[in-house]
Structures are given as structure tokens and as C-alpha cells.
Amino acid sequence: MTEATAITEAIVTGILLGGLYAVIALGLNLIFGIIRVINFAHGSIMVIFMYLGFWLWYLLGIDPYVGMLIVVPIAFGFGYGVQHVFIRPMFMREKSYVVEPLGVLLLMAGFDMVISNSALQAFGARVWYVYGSAFMGTVHVGFLTMSKQRLVVVLVVVLLTVGIHWLLNHTNLGNRIRAVGQNREAAAICGINVHHIYALTFGLGCAVTAVGGCAALPFMPITPFAGMGLALRAFVVVILGGLGSIPGALLAGIIIGVMEIVGAHFTNSSIGSIIVFAIFLVIIVSRPKGLMGTIEV
Numbered sequence: 001m002t003e004a005t006a007i008t009e010a011i012v013t014g015i016l017l018g019g020l021y022a023v024i025a026l027g028l029n030l031i032f033g034i035i036r037v038i039n040f041a042h043g044s045i046m047v048i049f050m051y052l053g054f055w056l057w058y059l060l061g062i063d064p065y066v067g068m069l070i071v072v073p074i075a076f077g078f079g080y081g082v083q084h085v086f087i088r089p090m091f092m093r094e095k096s097y098v099v100e101p102l103g104v105l106l107l108m109a110g111f112d113m114v115i116s117n118s119a120l121q122a123f124g125a126r127v128w129y130v131y132g133s134a135f136m137g138t139v140h141v142g143f144l145t146m147s148k149q150r151l152v153v154v155l156v157v158v159l160l161t162v163g164i165h166w167l168l169n170h171t172n173l174g175n176r177i178r179a180v181g182q183n184r185e186a187a188a189i190c191g192i193n194v195h196h197i198y199a200l201t202f203g204l205g206c207a208v209t210a211v212g213g214c215a216a217l218p219f220m221p222i223t224p225f226a227g228m229g230l231a232l233r234a235f236v237v238v239i240l241g242g243l244g245s246i247p248g249a250l251l252a253g254i255i256i257g258v259m260e261i262v263g264a265h266f267t268n269s270s271i272g273s274i275i276v277f278a279i280f281l282v283i284i285v286s287r288p289k290g291l292m293g294t295i296e297v
Contacts, residue, residue, distance in 0.1 A: 006265065007262070007265065009145065011258055013146075013147075014254075015258060016146065016147060016151065017150065018253040018255065018257025018258060019150065019154035019253065019254070020230075021233050021234065021253035022157045022249050022250045023153060023157040023208070023212040023215060023253075024042075024209065024216075024230050024234045024237075025234040025235075025237035025241070025249045026212075026246065027204075027205035027207070027212070028205065028209070028234050029238045029243070029244065030164065030201060030205045030246070031202055032243060033181055034180060034181040034198070035083075035087075035198050035201055035202060036181075037104050038105060039108055040105065040109040040112050041109075042227070042231045042234060042235075043112070043228050043229075043230060043232075044111070044112045044115035045075075045079075045209055045227075046209045046212060046213040046230065046231070047115070047116070047119060047223075047227040048078075048115060049074075049075050049210035049214065050214070050216065050222050050227075051119065051123065052074065052210075053068070053214040053217050054217060056070060056071070057130055057217070058128075064217040065152060067214055068211055068214045068215075071210050071214055072210050072211060072214075073207075074210075075203075075206045075207045075209065075210030076203040076204065076206060076207040077203065079199075079203035079204070079205060080199045080200065080202065080203035083195075083198055086107060086111070087104055087202070088195050088198070090103045090107060091198075119224035123224060126223075127221045127222070128223075129222070139151065149219050150219070152215065153215045157253070158250070160208060160211065161246055161247060161250045164204075164208070165246050168246070176192050177197055177201060180192060213227075216230075236276070238252075239284060240252040240291060241253070241290050241291055242289055242292040245290065245292040248291055248292030251291060256276055259276050259279060260273060
């Protein structure tokens with residue numbers, strides 16, 4: 001293999017990896033863009049549904065990609081319930097604040113610890129793997145070799161990005177969601193049930209996160225703390241792409257994936273991560289709103 005071929009394959013692999021980062025970041029970006037809550041439990045929530053997808057495969061033989069049809073509605077209901085039962089009372093109690101109540105940030109941080117340690121108690125520190133997915137293996141395109149699973153992830157993230165963008169910009173529900181994201185007090189005056197929209201948004205964010213978790217199952221090990229590294233990169237993707245920008249999350253995910261893999265190709269994985277965060281710092285200092293920067297949705 002020539003050096004040019006190796007670099008090309010590294011770039012393609014980076015794009016495919018960036019698709020995974022983007023799909024995980026989409027849910028986080030959606031929640032922050034509308035509710036203005038930083039979901040510190042994002043990684044742990046993803047792990048819950050990775051375990052659910054794993055057990056569907058392990059006990060019932062359901063392929064993780066098919067299992068999305070079961071996991072995603074459950075994730076939506078879970079997110080709706082968390083918003084309604086836990087987060088809504090915090091907003092109600094501190095509704096006089098102009099910005100989001102600090103109690104919600106502490107709540108989500110505590111929620112992360114509860115979920116992670118509960119998973120550790122339930123499943124132990126054992127590492128679990130999924131074998132036998134219908135999409136396992138590689139596909140050859142010219143001189144390039146690509147992972148089928150990661151190609152599926154890229155297809156999923158493109159469809160999700162287009163779907164969410166269409167939902168937010170071309171439907172009545174999307175208009176109400178954007179109205180709440182821009183000014184919840186004005187939206188409430190116009191008759192929009194703000195807390196219902198918040199619950200729908202949090203549920204949708206968790207559903208998208210579950211898609212990312214299930215999509216990662218065939219090529220990622222599962223542990224109670226498997227979401228920590230991915231959640232960290234999801235935060236980077238969200239900030240780099242632009243807070244609240246759905247297309248920005250896709251672009252930033254691909255950029256991060258390519259930088260990480262190409263950097264690791266010339267050095268090692270640790271140096272590759274350093275390069276990613278160094279370039280991230282440079283971009284965020286020079287363009288605080290991100291690549292497709294807008295704070296408003």
C-alpha cells in the first residue's frame with residue numbers, strides 16, 4: 001500500500017468515524033438548542049440503550065440495526081419522562097431566573113453518576129461485544145476498504161440530519177419547537193405549552209442518542225462507562241459546529257473524525273486526540289459561535 005493510498009483510507013475512515021460522532025452529538029445539540037440545558041448525562045443515557053440493544057441481540061438474536069425499531073421508541077419515552085418528572089419541577093421552581101436554573105446542571109451531573117454506577121452494579125465491569133451483525137465486514141470501493149457498519153452509521157446520520165432539519169423548519173411542530181428555543185416566555189404567551197415542547201425535545205434528543213448507541217454496537221465494546229469518551233467528543237462537536245446548529249453537528253463530526261484518524265496515522269492515537277483538541281481550541285477562540293455559528297435555533 002502506497003502512502004497516498006494509506007492517507008486516503010485514513011481520511012475515509014475519519015469521515016466514517018465522524019459520522020458516529022455526529023449522530024451522538026445530534027441529540028445533545030437538539031436538547032441544548034431548544035431547552036438550553038447541558039445534558040451531562042448524555043453519555044450515560046447512550047450506554048443505557050447500548051445495553052438494551054445488546055440484550056435484544058444476545059437474548060433474542062435481533063440485529064442491533066433492526067433493534068433500533070424497538071430501542072428508539074423506548075428512548076423517546078424515557079427522555080419524555082425524565083424531562084417531565086425530574087427537569088420540569090426544577091424549571092418550575094426556578095422559573096424567575098432569566099437563564100436556565102443551575103439546579104438542572106447539577107441534576108444532570110447527578111443523573112450521570114446514578115446511571116453509570118447503577119450499570120456498574122448491574123452488569124459489572126465486564127466488557128461486552130456484539131458479534132454476527134448482518135452488516136459486519138468490509139466493502140471494497142476501488143482501492144479503498146471501508147467498514148460496512150460505519151457506512152451504515154454515515155447513512156443514518158445523514159438521514160437523521162435531513163429529517164431533523166426538515167422537522168424543525170417545515171412543520172408546525174418544528175415552528176413551535178423553534179419558537180420555544182428562541183424565547184420561551186413569548187412562546188408561552190402565544191399559547192404554546194412550553195413544558196410539553198421541552199419534554200418532546202428531550203425525548204427526541206434521547207431517541208437520536210439511542211440511534212447512535214445502537215449504530216455503534218457492532219464495532220464498539222460496551223462497558224458502564226463506555227459513553228464518557230464519546231460524550232466528550234460529542235460536546236466538542238456541538239461547540240465546534242455551532243450551538244443549536246444541526247447541519248453544523250454533521251460538519252464538525254466529520255472534521256473531528258478526519259483530524260483524529262489522520263493525526264493518529266502520522267503519530268499515534270494519543271497525539272491524534274491532542275491535535276483534535278488543539279485545533280478545536282484555535283477554532284473556538286477565533287470563531288466563538290462555531291463553524292455554522294448561531295446561538296439561536
